Amino acid sequence: MIVEITGLTAGYGGKAVLALDRFNVETGQHTLVLGPSGCGKTTLLNIIAGIALPMSGEVCVNGTRVAALSAGDRDQFRGRHIGFVMQRLHLISALTVEGNLRLAQRLAGVRADDARIRAILGALGISHLHRTWPRQLSQGEAQRVAIARAVVNRPVLILADEPTAALDDGNCQAAIELLFDQAREHGATLLVATHDPRIKSRFAHVRELAA
Amino acid sequence: MNAISTALPLALAYLRERPLATLLNVLLLSLGIGTIVALLLTLSQVEERMERDAAGIDLVVGAKGSPLQLVLSTVFQVDIPTGNIALAEANRIGAEAAVRQAIPLALGDSYRGFRIVGTRPAYLALYGATVGAGRAWATPMEVLVGAEAAARTGLTPGQRFAGSHGLAEGGGSDPKHASQPFEVAGILTPTGTVIDRLIVTSLDSIWQLHTDAAREAPPKAPGVNGETADTGDKEITALLIRYATPMAAVSFPRRVNAVSGLQAASPAMEITRLFALLGFGVTALKLFATIMMVCAGLGIFIGLMNALNDRRADLALLRVLGASRGTVCLTVLIQGLALGVAGVILGLVLGHGGAEWIGQTVAQVHRVHLTGMTWIKSEFTVIGAALGLTLLAGLFPAWRAYREAVPELLGRT
Numbered sequence: 001m002i003v004e005i006t007g008l009t010a011g012y013g014g015k016a017v018l019a020l021d022r023f024n025v026e027t028g029q030h031t032l033v034l035g036p037s038g039c040g041k042t043t044l045l046n047i048i049a050g051i052a053l054p055m056s057g058e059v060c061v062n063g064t065r066v067a068a069l070s071a072g073d074r075d076q077f078r079g080r081h082i083g084f085v086m087q088r089l090h091l092i093s094a095l096t097v098e099g100n101l102r103l104a105q106r107l108a109g110v111r112a113d114d115a116r117i118r119a120i121l122g123a124l125g126i127s128h129l130h131r132t133w134p135r136q137l138s139q140g141e142a143q144r145v146a147i148a149r150a151v152v153n154r155p156v157l158i159l160a161d162e163p164t165a166a167l168d169d170g171n172c173q174a175a176i177e178l179l180f181d182q183a184r185e186h187g188a189t190l191l192v193a194t195h196d197p198r199i200k201s202r203f204a205h206v207r208e209l210a211a
Numbered sequence: 212m213n214a215i216s217t218a219l220p221l222a223l224a225y226l227r228e229r230p231l232a233t234l235l236n237v238l239l240l241s242l243g244i245g246t247i248v249a250l251l252l253t254l255s256q257v258e259e260r261m262e263r264d265a266a267g268i269d270l271v272v273g274a275k276g277s278p279l280q281l282v283l284s285t286v287f288q289v290d291i292p293t294g295n296i297a298l299a300e301a302n303r304i305g306a307e308a309a310v311r312q313a314i315p316l317a318l319g320d321s322y323r324g325f326r327i328v329g330t331r332p333a334y335l336a337l338y339g340a341t342v343g344a345g346r347a348w349a350t351p352m353e354v355l356v357g358a359e360a361a362a363r364t365g366l367t368p369g370q371r372f373a374g375s376h377g378l379a380e381g382g383g384s385d386p387k388h389a390s391q392p393f394e395v396a397g398i399l400t401p402t403g404t405v406i407d408r409l410i411v412t413s414l415d416s417i418w419q420l421h422t423d424a425a426r427e428a429p430p431k432a433p434g435v436n437g438e439t440a441d442t443g444d445k446e447i448t449a450l451l452i453r454y455a456t457p458m459a460a461v462s463f464p465r466r467v468n469a470v471s472g473l474q475a476a477s478p479a480m481e482i483t484r485l486f487a488l489l490g491f492g493v494t495a496l497k498l499f500a501t502i503m504m505v506c507a508g509l510g511i512f513i514g515l516m517n518a519l520n521d522r523r524a525d526l527a528l529l530r531v532l533g534a535s536r537g538t539v540c541l542t543v544l545i546q547g548l549a550l551g552v553a554g555v556i557l558g559l560v561l562g563h564g565g566a567e568w569i570g571q572t573v574a575q576v577h578r579v580h581l582t583g584m585t586w587i588k589s590e591f592t593v594i595g596a597a598l599g600l601t602l603l604a605g606l607f608p609a610w611r612a613y614r615e616a617v618p619e620l621l622g623r624t
Contacts, residue, residue: 012618042621051531052618072535079533086621090528094228095221106217107533149532161621 001060002027002157002189003048008057010040010047016055018043023207027156030183030190034200035209041193044209045159048191049082050074062156079108083150083188085179087162090146091134097121097145098130101152108153120148123185124178139167143175151182158183160192164199176202214538215545221529222545225518236510237553240597243503244558247593249565250496255587256566258486260580261287264405265478267337269460272296272304272467273449278476279484285316285449286478288326288405291378292318295446296473304467305450309459314451317417320374320388325360327374327393327410329417329447335399337451338406344368345397351415354393358401359408366410370395374410374420388420418445508600511550515543515608526612527620540613547605551598558597559590 003025011017018040025031033041046052047059050066059066062081069077091100101117121127124144129137137145150158160179164172176199183190192199200206226233265286273281276293283290298315305313314337317329328334332347335355345368348355356366366372371392393412401407454460460477467475519526529539567583574580 043618046618046621049531051621072537075530075533075535078531084531086528086531088524090524092221092224092525092528094224099220099224103217103221104532106213106220107529107538109213109533 001025002029002062003191004058004060005048006058008047008059009055010043010052010057011055012043012052014055018047018209020044020057025189025191025205027189028187029205030180030203031192031205031207032200032203033191033193033207033209034195034197035193036195039209041195041209042161045161045191045193048157049078049084049159051078076109079104080110080153081156083153083155083158085146085150085158085160085163087165091137091142091149093134095134096130097126097132097134097137100134100145101149104149104152110153117148117152120152124148124182140171140174143167143171144178147175147178147182151186151188154186155188158188158190160190160194162194162196163192164194164196169198172196172198214535214541217534218538218541218545222542222549225522225542226546226549229514229518232510232514233550236507236514236550237557239503239510240507240550240554240601241557241561243500243507244555244593244597245561245565246500246503247497248559248562248590249569249583250493250500251587251589251593252562252566252583252585253569253581254493255589256581256585258482260404261482263403265482267453268451268478269454270452270464270467271449271476271478272301272452272473273476275472275474278474279481281449281474281476282478282481284318285451286405288318288328288409292448293474295448296450298445298447300470300473301447301450304470304473305452307463307466309455309463310452311455312453315414315447316449316451317414317446318378318448319417320376320420321378322372322374322393322410323364325357325364325408325410326378327354327412327417329412329414331414334411334451335406338402338404340399340402340404340406342397343400345395348396348413348416351413351419352391352393353396354410354412354416355397355399356395357399357407357409357411360410361398366395366398368395368397391420414447504597504600507554508604511547511601512604512608515547515605516611518546519543519608519611523615523620526615527617530617531621536613539615540609543609543612544602544605547601547608548598551601554601555594555597559594562590 001024003023005020005023008020008023009016009018033044035041043052047054048061048066050069053067064077066074066077092103095103098117101120102112105112118127118130121130124147126141126144126148129141129145134142158179163179164175167175179190268286271281271285273285273292274294274296280290281293284292301315304310312333314331314333316334318326320327335341342355343358360366371394373389373392376388393416399406454463464475464477467473526539563583565583566581570581570583
C-alpha cells in the first residue's frame with residue numbers, strides 16, 4: 001500500500017474543504033482523482049506530500065505516517081520519495097535545465113549525479129536541451145523537463161496536480177503517456193488529480209470527489 | 212552544511228539572473244566603502260607621517276606670523292616661512308635652562324624644488340639620518356642630500372650644483388647662485404621622514420651665500436659647532452626646540468612670545484588645529500560615504516523584497532522539491548551577504564587604488580609619500596559594518612520567505 005488514508009478531514013484556517021473516510025492506493029496501481037475545482041484535490045495531494053497537515057485522520061505514505069514527522073523530516077521525506085508535476089510546469093528561470101534537475105537532487109539531499117540527469121534527459125528525448133534556459137523552451141519541452149525533474153530522485157510516488165489542464169489534446173495525450181512511461185521505468189506509482197475528463201479513460205482506477 | 216551547499220548556488224544564480232540590479236547594488240556599496248577606506252588610509256598615513264616629522268620637537272621659535280604657517284614651513288617643509296629671526300636672539304633663547312636642545316634652521320634656497328636647509332648635525336640626528344654614500348660636510352658649501360632628493364635629482368657625491376633663491380618648485384625664474392655652487396659631500400640614508408626630501412648643509416653655507424660680507428671677507432675663526440663665532444647681523448629662520456623638562460611647556464612659550472618679533476608654536480598643537488580645520492571636510496566626506504552605504508543597503512533590501520514577490524512560485528516549488536524553511540530563508544540571506552562580500556572586495560580595491568592614486572598625485576605636487584598598498588585596523592570596522600548592513604537588509608526578506616505558507620502559494624500557482 002503506497003497511500004493509506006483513513007478518517008481524513010483537511011482544510012485551511014480551521015475550515016474543512018475535504019473529508020475522506022477511506023482512500024487507499026496500492027503500490028503500482030496508478031490512480032486518477034477526478035472532481036471539479038474546489039473539491040479538495042490539491043488539498044489531498046498537499047496532505048499526502050506533507051506540505052499541509054490534516055485536521056484529523058491518519059495518512060500513511062509508503063508506510064510512513066507523514067504527519068508524525070518533524071517539519072524538516074517532512075521536507076526531506078517529500079524530496080526523497082515524492083515526485084511532483086504541477087499544472088504550470090514551473091521551472092526555476094535562473095537555472096538551466098540541468099541546473100533545475102541538479103537542484104532537485106540537492107534539495108532531496110541526494111548526491112548530485114550528472115550521469116543520472118543525462119540518462120533521464122536522454123530517456124525523455126531532450127538531452128540536447130541540458131544547457132538551455134527555461135524561457136527558451138517550448139511548452140512540450142518544458143513539460144518533459146518537469147517530468148524529468150519529478151523522477152530524477154527515483155520517487156516511489158509521483159503526484160501530478162492538473163498536469164494536462166493547460167495543454168491541447170495532442171500535448172495532453174503525450175504528457176500522460178510520458179508520465180506512465182516514466183512511472184513504469186522507475187517503478188513509481190502515479191497519482192493524478194484533475195478535473196480534465198480527457199484522460200479518464202487512461203486510468204483503470206478512478207476516484208471521483210464531489211464538490 | 213548541506214543547506215548552505217544547496218542555497219549558495221541557487222542564491223548566486225538568482226543574483227546572476229538580475230545583473231543590472233546586482234551590479235547597481237554592488238557598485239553603490241563599493242563606492243561607499245571605497246571612499247571611506249581611501250579617506251582612512253590617507254588620513255592615517257598623513258597623521259603618522261606628521262607625527263614622525265614632529266617627533267622630538269616640542270616647540271618651534273620663529274618670526275611672528277601664523278603659528279600654523281611657522282610649523283608647516285619649518286617642521287614639515289611645506290609652507291613658506293614667516294620670516295627670519297636674529298641669530299643673536301635665537302642663541303640667547305637656545306641657551307635657556309628650559310631648553311635641552313635647540314636646532315637652528317635657515318631656509319630660503321632650493322634646488323629643483325628640493326629645499327636647501329642650513330642647520331647643524333643635530334638635525335640629522337633628530338631624524339636618525341646617517342651618511343650612506345660619501346662623507347659628512349666639512350667646509351661651507353658642502354651639502355648632504357636626502358635619499359629621495361638624491362634619487363629624484365640624480366645628485367651624487369662630488370657633484371656641484373647651483374641653488375636657486377626661493378622655495379618654489381622649479382625655481383627657474385628665480386636668480387641662481389651660479390657663482391657660488393654647492394658641492395655634494397654625501398647622500399643620506401632613507402628615514403621615511405621629511406629629511407629624505409631635503410638638501411642639508413651647514414648654516415655657514417647659507418650665510419656665505421646671502422651676506423655681502425661673504426664676498427671678500429677672510430674666513431673667520433671657527434666658534435661653537437664649527438660655525439663662525441661672530442653672530443653679527445646674521446639671521447636664521449627658526450629654532451627647533453626640545454624642552455629639558457615637560458614643565459617648560461607651561462611658561463617657556465610665553466617668554467618667547469614676549470620678545471618682540473618672535474613667536475613660539477607647538478607642532479603638536481598646530482597638527483591638532485590643522486586636523487580640526489580639515490575635520491569638517493573629513494566629516495562631510497565620511498557622512499556622504501555612509502549615506503551611500505546605507506542607500507546600498509536599502510537598495511539590497513528593496514531588491515530582495517521585489518525578487519521575493521516575483522519568485523513566490525519558485526519559493527513554493529523549492530518547498531515542494533524538499534527544501535526546508537531554513538533553506539529558502541538561507542537562500543535570501545546569502546543573496547544579501549553575497550552582494551555585501553562583492554561590494555567589500557570591490558570597495559577595498561577602489562579604496563586602496565584611490566589612496567594609491569591620491570598618493571601618486573600628491574607625491575608629485577607636495578612630495579609627500581602616500582600609498583594604497585598598506586592595511587590599517589579601522590578598515591576591518593568598515594568591512595564589518597558593510598557586511599552587517601547587508602545581513603540586516605536581508606533579514607526581513609529572509610524572514611518573509613521563512614514564514615511563507617506553501618499550500619496557499621500552491622493554490623495561487
